[in-house]
Amino acid sequence: xxxxxxxxxxxxxxxxxxxxxxxxxxxxxxxxxxxxxxxxxxxxxxxxxxxxxxxxxxxxxxxxxxxxxxxxxxxxxxxxxxxxxxxxxxxxxxxxxxxxxxxxxxxxxxxxxxxxxxxxxxxxxxxxxxxxxxxxxxxxxxxxxxxxxxxxxxxxxxxxxxxxxxxxxxxxxxxxxxxxxxxxxxxxxxxxxxxxxxxxxxxxxxxxxxxxxxxxxxxxxxxxxxxxxxxxxxxxxxxxxxxxxxxxxxxxxxxxxxxxxxxxxxxxxxxxxxxxxxxxxxxxxxxxxxxxxxxxxxxxxxxxxxxxxxxxxxxxxxxxxxxxxxxxxxxxxxx
Numbered sequence: 001x002x003x004x005x006x007x008x009x010x011x012x013x014x015x016x017x018x019x020x021x022x023x024x025x026x027x028x029x030x031x032x033x034x035x036x037x038x039x040x041x042x043x044x045x046x047x048x049x050x051x052x053x054x055x056x057x058x059x060x061x062x063x064x065x066x067x068x069x070x071x072x073x074x075x076x077x078x079x080x081x082x083x084x085x086x087x088x089x090x091x092x093x094x095x096x097x098x099x100x101x102x103x104x105x106x107x108x109x110x111x112x113x114x115x116x117x118x119x120x121x122x123x124x125x126x127x128x129x130x131x132x133x134x135x136x137x138x139x140x141x142x143x144x145x146x147x148x149x150x151x152x153x154x155x156x157x158x159x160x161x162x163x164x165x166x167x168x169x170x171x172x173x174x175x176x177x178x179x180x181x182x183x184x185x186x187x188x189x190x191x192x193x194x195x196x197x198x199x200x201x202x203x204x205x206x207x208x209x210x211x212x213x214x215x216x217x218x219x220x221x222x223x224x225x226x227x228x229x230x231x232x233x234x235x236x237x238x239x240x241x242x243x244x245x246x247x248x249x250x251x252x253x254x255x256x257x258x259x260x261x262x263x264x265x266x267x268x269x270x271x272x273x274x275x276x277x278x279x280x281x282x283x284x285x286x287x288x289x290x291x292x293x294x295x296x297x298x299x300x301x302x303x304x305x306x307x308x309x310x311x312x313x314x315x316x317x318x319x320x321x322x323x324x325x326x327x328x329x330x331x332x333x334x335x
Contacts, residue, residue, distance in 0.1 A: 005298045005314055013321065014154035015328035018163050027183045030329040032317055034309050040316045045183040045330055048287075054196025055240035057231055058287070061178040061248045062201040064169035066140065067147030067161050068176070068208070069100075070114055076100045077112070077120060078150055079139060080130060080175045080207040081220065087123060088139055089130045089218075091208050098153040106131060115146045127218060130208075140172060150176055150208065154325060164326075173205035173221070179326035180246030180288045198235065200228040204248040204270075216296045217251070219271040224256040226265035232282055233262050241334065243285035247297050250274055250283050250304075257282040274300040276307065286333045290317055290324045305333045 019029050025046075033041040033051060043051065052058075068079045078091040093100035112120040114135075123132045135142060149164045166181040167189065189199060204222040232242050232253065244250045254274055256266035261281040274280060276299060286304050291297040302310050313331065322329040 005293065005302075005311060007293050007314060007318065009293060009324060010318075011154075013318070013324050015323040015325050016154060016156045018159060018327045020163075021159075025185065027185050027188050029183050030322055031183075031332055032313060032320075032322060032329070033332045033334070034305055034313045035334050036306070036309060040313045042320065046188060048188065048332070049191045049195040049197065051332060052192070052195065052197050052243065053240070055198075055235065055238055056243060056285075057198040057200060057235040057240055058192065058243045058245055059200050059202060059228060059232065059249045059253060060166075060168045060181050060184075060245045061204055061252075062168045062170045063174040063178055063203050063205050063248070064172040065149065065161065065164040065174045065177045066172055067143050067149050069148050069150045070143070070146055071095065071148065072112070072114065075103060075112075077114065078175065078208045079143060079147070081205070081218075082139065082173070083132065087132050087134045089126055089207065090120070090133045091130055096153070099151050099155070100153075102129065116142065118142060118146070127215075129215070130218075152325075155327070168201060171203050171205075173203075175208045176206050177326055178204070178206055178246050178248050180248075180330065182326065183330055184245070198231060200231045201225070202228055202249055202252040204252045206248055216273055217271075219269045220248075220251070221268070222252040222255065222270050223267040224252055224263065224265055229256065229263040229265050236261065236282070236284075241284045242282060243287060243332075243334075244283045245287045247286075247288060247300055250280065250286060250300055253282045254280055274303050276302045279303050284335045286331075288331050288333070289326065289328055290314075290322055290331060292324075301333065304335060309333075 027046040031043045031045045070077045076093045081089040092103045094103040110122045119136045121134045126132045164177040255270040255272040
């Protein structure tokens with residue numbers, strides 16, 4: 001074990017296709033529940049209403065996924081994050097028979113011809129993996145015509161962009177799906193509201209998160225509306241739990257939280273990284289997927305669950321054959 005959990009993920013535990021392709025409803029994926037020192041419990045995502053209490057609040061990310069990958073003959077360009085000056089952060093990847101792998105090439109000032117007679121100019125490296133680049137036309141409009149959803153090698157074939165949207169997706173901007181909310185359905189949302197569980201949105205546009213790299217997240221654009229901030233504070237004041245649907249929601253809420261845990265309306269860029277040392281102030285629960293060994297997301301999970309409980313949960317998930325990645329199973333952590 002390292003500061004963030006280290007373990008061996010067997011290839012057979014990667015979800016290779018959406019649950020619908022396996023004849024399941026979205027909310028039929030498995031849901032493991034962790035509660036402090038208790039042994040993890042096993043459920044299905046459709047059980048969520050009875051696992052929460054009236055007066056609890058689920059905060060969701062309403063960012064919609066872009067078809068952010070553009071394929072050339074030998075390379076793929078993954079559009080990650082829109083910058084304020086109109087440039088984008090992009091990742092260059094070498095195409096393989098299965099999907100793509102990191103590509104270390106590229107030079108500042110280089111022009112890449114893209115499908116549809118578009119041209120991408122590499123400006124400079126922003127990180128060892130990401131370039132700041134400029135497309136000669138509107139990126140989102142271009143991607144709607146020439147892009148495809150980002151897919152890594154554990155997913156065996158392309159799926160339409162609808163497979164990468166959550167029921168809450170209304171604001172386009174994410175390079176990769178805010179996947180913790182994928183199992184929600186309209187029927188499940190109705191059941192939660194009927195139970196007395198509130199639902200409130202934030203927006204955080206996710207960038208690319210290459211699975212081959214173990215690196216901290218970089219700055220992402222976010223917004224916490226005033227109405228959501230009020231609901232979070234009211235829920236906490238009334239003794240309810242604030243359950244984030246995804247690590248993106250935790251990042252946004254913790255960025256907008258003061259030292260006293262009160263959340264204010266906020267928008268802009270967040271580089272906030274949640275760690276066990278810094279802890280969490282606003283969030284008291286988390287719905288999330290199962291994360292890669294040593295990933296920075298596991299530090300966030302440790303901050304919420306505590307290291308012993310998280311290690312116990314991942315040991316149980318491996319033993320019970322839970323499925324990893326965006327089309328896989330889920331984990332509910334309650335403090």
